[in-house]
Amino acid sequence: MKLEPLLLEISEYCRQVGLAESTFGRAAINDGKLVSRLRNGGRITTETLDRIRGYMAANPAGEGRRLIVQRRTPSPRHQDAALGPTAEQQSSTRNQALASLAAQELSPSPAEQQITRVTNEPSVDARQNFRFYDNRQKYLLFVNTCSEKWEIANRVSLELANLHPRPPALRVFDAGVGDGSVLARVMRSMHDRFPTMPFFIAGKEISLEDVRLTLQKVADRFFEHPGTVLVLTNMAYADAPRLSVRSLKAASSLVWHEVALRGNTSHSFEEQITALEPFLTANWKATVNPQTGGSLYERPVVLVLYREDHRFLLDPIIPRLGATAANYDLVIASQPYRARASTEFKARRVIAPLVRALGPGGRLIGIHSYGHDPAMEIVHKVWPNDEPFITNRHDLLKAVKTELGAAGRDLNFNANSDARSLFRYDMHTLPSEVEGSIGTSTLFAAWNAAIYVAQVEDERLAPVVARGDYLDATRQVLQEHGGLWFYDESFVISRRRD
Numbered sequence: 339m340k341l342e343p344l345l346l347e348i349s350e351y352c353r354q355v356g357l358a359e360s361t362f363g364r365a366a367i368n369d370g371k372l373v374s375r376l377r378n379g380g381r382i383t384t385e386t387l388d389r390i391r392g393y394m395a396a397n398p399a400g401e402g403r404r405l406i407v408q409r410r411t412p413s414p415r416h417q418d419a420a421l422g423p424t425a426e427q428q429s430s431t432r433n434q435a436l437a438s439l440a441a442q443e444l445s446p447s448p449a450e451q452q453i454t455r456v457t458n459e460p461s462v463d464a465r466q467n468f469r470f471y472d473n474r475q476k477y478l479l480f481v482n483t484c485s486e487k488w489e490i491a492n493r494v495s496l497e498l499a500n501l502h503p504r505p506p507a508l509r510v511f512d513a514g515v516g517d518g519s520v521l522a523r524v525m526r527s528m529h530d531r532f533p534t535m536p537f538f539i540a541g542k543e544i545s546l547e548d549v550r551l552t553l554q555k556v557a558d559r560f561f562e563h564p565g566t567v568l569v570l571t572n573m574a575y576a577d578a579p580r581l582s583v584r585s586l587k588a589a590s591s592l593v594w595h596e597v598a599l600r601g602n603t604s605h606s607f608e609e610q611i612t613a614l615e616p617f618l619t620a621n622w623k624a625t626v627n628p629q630t631g632g633s634l635y636e637r638p639v640v641l642v643l644y645r646e647d648h649r650f651l652l653d654p655i656i657p658r659l660g661a662t663a664a665n666y667d668l669v670i671a672s673q674p675y676r677a678r679a680s681t682e683f684k685a686r687r688v689i690a691p692l693v694r695a696l697g698p699g700g701r702l703i704g705i706h707s708y709g710h711d712p713a714m715e716i717v718h719k720v721w722p723n724d725e726p727f728i729t730n731r732h733d734l735l736k737a738v739k740t741e742l743g744a745a746g747r748d749l750n751f752n753a754n755s756d757a758r759s760l761f762r763y764d765m766h767t768l769p770s771e772v773e774g775s776i777g778t779s780t781l782f783a784a785w786n787a788a789i790y791v792a793q794v795e796d797e798r799l800a801p802v803v804a805r806g807d808y809l810d811a812t813r814q815v816l817q818e819h820g821g822l823w824f825y826d827e828s829f830v831i832s833r834r835r836d
């Protein structure tokens with residue numbers, strides 16, 4: 339039988355009920371690895387299928403209902419003897435051997451059983467999802483109404499002139515692909531400058547929605563630049579450049595999926611990329627770290643895309659599990675952290691690990707918001723003392739230098755002058771839109787962009803939006819300046835060539 343519909347059904351059920359898939363497996367058939375085995379190609383008997391369906395029917399996912407795992411007590415382990423990967427599925431997933439080995443080592447002590455109960459409390463997941471989608475709306479409106487991502491791509495593309503790639507490929511790492519606007523534009527620019535050089539491009543992105551948006555933008559890249567290997571992963575900063583996780587526990591659930599795109603048209607590539615949808619839905623899952631509020635993947639995933647008809651040429655750069663070197667020519671760190679995070683956090687947890695991933699002659703370009711612009715005037719009219727941009731590039735570079743210590747000896751830290759570092763981007767408006775009476779949709783777009791860039795928390799927004807005068811503040815600033823614009827600042831950290 340086809341397992342994808344069942345896997346989708348299970349993952350949707352787990353999402354609605356607020357259960358981890360491992361818990362679901364244990365609850366339904368006393369096998370915490372059920373879902374991961376199915377996902378990795380395991381088969382299933384009709385008897386087990388009946389038990390799974392029976393469990394879901396007996397515990398329907400109703401409104402506001404979720405199952406809470408209260409207690410776990412040891413019980414004999416059950417495993418479906420028929421579960422095991424087919425040969426075809428084995429060949430498409432390179433990590434099988436390692437994953438199953440690690441899974442055996444790490445199997446929870448004799449299987450567990452949980453007592454479940456139904457409650458009407460909204461789950462933590464549900465509350466966090468609400469925040470997540472709320473922010474998504476702001477991000478997507480911002481990306482589509484302002485020119486920031488174009489300007490960032492232009493700034494990043496200037497760095498291409500300073501690269502000295504060595505065979506077998508030009509290697510780029512995007513430390514947070516977002517909706518893929520920056521990466522797709524940079525890839526076009528890379529082709530323009532290096533039309534015949536093979537590209538190895540790895541991007542980190544934990545959000546499923548962003549991975550979808552990015553993949554929608556890349557089909558034509560394989561047409562125009564056939565020598566492209568594009569890798570997307572949800573791994574953390576410290577692991578993503580090497581495409582391998584240090585934690586054995588995470589390694590045991592790692593999914594490595596290689597897709598050799600057939601055909602030679604953008605349309606056929608797009609069709610095959612779109613067909614990855616169920617794979618992404620099933621695997622690219624994130625939860626929220628209860629301690630930090632940051633995102634956590636459920637399992638590490640690596641998706642590798644290249645053209646099948648160029649496999650021979652690309653063989654030296656198609657990544658192999660556990661064998662990816664972090665020696666990038668270019669690392670893009672565009673808006674990679676929350677503005678209000680401490681300078682030390684930004685240096686230690688984000689920039690320093692990325693700098694370590696630079697190869698000889700490699701360059702990291704960092705970009706974050708600068709403020710001192712009409713958008714901040716809107717924010718200050720509502721919250722006069724708000725200062726979101728607490729870290730400037732000079733302080734950040736100092737902190738990264740300190741963090742790297744002796745390992746920073748062969749690096750140059752280029753803060754550059756304001757004239758070189760700062761760049762402006764605008765909200766797109768029609769000339770008529772900001773003259774006379776400004777339309778409500780323009781006001782909303784401007785307000786959204788201002789509070790999005792200033793990363794104003796939802797809790798602070800609610801009372802202001804209820805009062806309604808924020809639109810007057812926005813209108814005044816738009817009228818005074820005849821539009822809305824913002825400043826970002828950039829910096830470069832480069833490794834010496836020898």
Ligand SMILES: C[S@@+](CC[C@H](N)C(=O)[O-])C[C@H]1O[C@@H](n2cnc3c(N)ncnc32)[C@H](O)[C@@H]1O
Nearest residue numbers: 477486514515516517520672673674707790791
């Ligand atoms: C990994 S980051 C950046 C992704 C991508 N590199 C980009 O520049 O769009 C993704 C998150 O950064 C935040 N972000 C992106 N652009 C921003 C901006 N101009 N101002 C504030 N936050 C931003 C959003 O929360 C977004 O979900």
